[in-house]
Amino acid sequence: MTDPLTEIDRPEPRWPAMIAAASAVALHFALPDDMRYGPPWIVAGLIGAMVMLAAVTRNRGLHHLNNVLGYSIIGILTLGMCYGVGSLVLGVVNHTAKAGELLRSASILWLTNVIVFASLYWRLDAGGPNARERRDAHTEGAFLFPQMTYESPTVEDLTIAEEKGWRPHFIDYLFVAFNTSTAFSPTDAPVLSKWAKLAMMVQAIISFTTVVLIGARAVNIL
DSSP states (O other), X not given: OOOTTXXXXXXOOOHHHHHHHHXXXXXXXXXXXXXXXXXXXHHHHHHHHHHHHHXXXXXXXXXXXXXXXXHHHHHHHHHHHHHHHHHXXXXXXXXXXXXXXXXXXXXXXXXXXXXXXXHHHHHHGGGOHHHHTTXXXXXXXXXXXXXXXXXXXXXXXXXXXXXXXXOOOHHHHHHHHHHHHHHSSOSSSOBOSHHHHHHHHHHHHHHHIIIIIIHHHHHHHO
């Protein structure tokens, strides 16, 4: 008899999350030297090795190790983003950063903020991708996606998610993170859990700092 906890019904494509991690590393390279922590090639090599190991562990069904690697990747990216934001704020306070550098760094950190929190939501919501893809459909979680609420036009008493076995993928969480950084609030997907509400508050604060405060300062300098 097959164990339902190890069987994968509809595997979720992981390449969007891998591209997002690679993009965050590339953005880290684009920051000025004083806004990066550690040698960038070491960070890139570490992230690259962990992404490949995560792919191997997932293909072999080692879901616990895959989750550990996923959280570790997000942790490293988060550390780099926080270091960059802190350095950027200090550059504004101490008047040591030039206007062009401020604008470029603020834009890079804003994009990194979207990627990091999209990865965090994707990894944490409803047990993460490994748990979501082993369920028949996504009917509960930290976010209330529209597919979870719309009734199916063909099957009575079922939502579209239940009828079609719908599950959110990385792009759905990227959309949530983008809206949070742009509008400082959720749009199409209301937030249900406490941890997600706290995470979105932190994301909005970082976005507000980089876009409004830093950007406004750079424009004033210009």
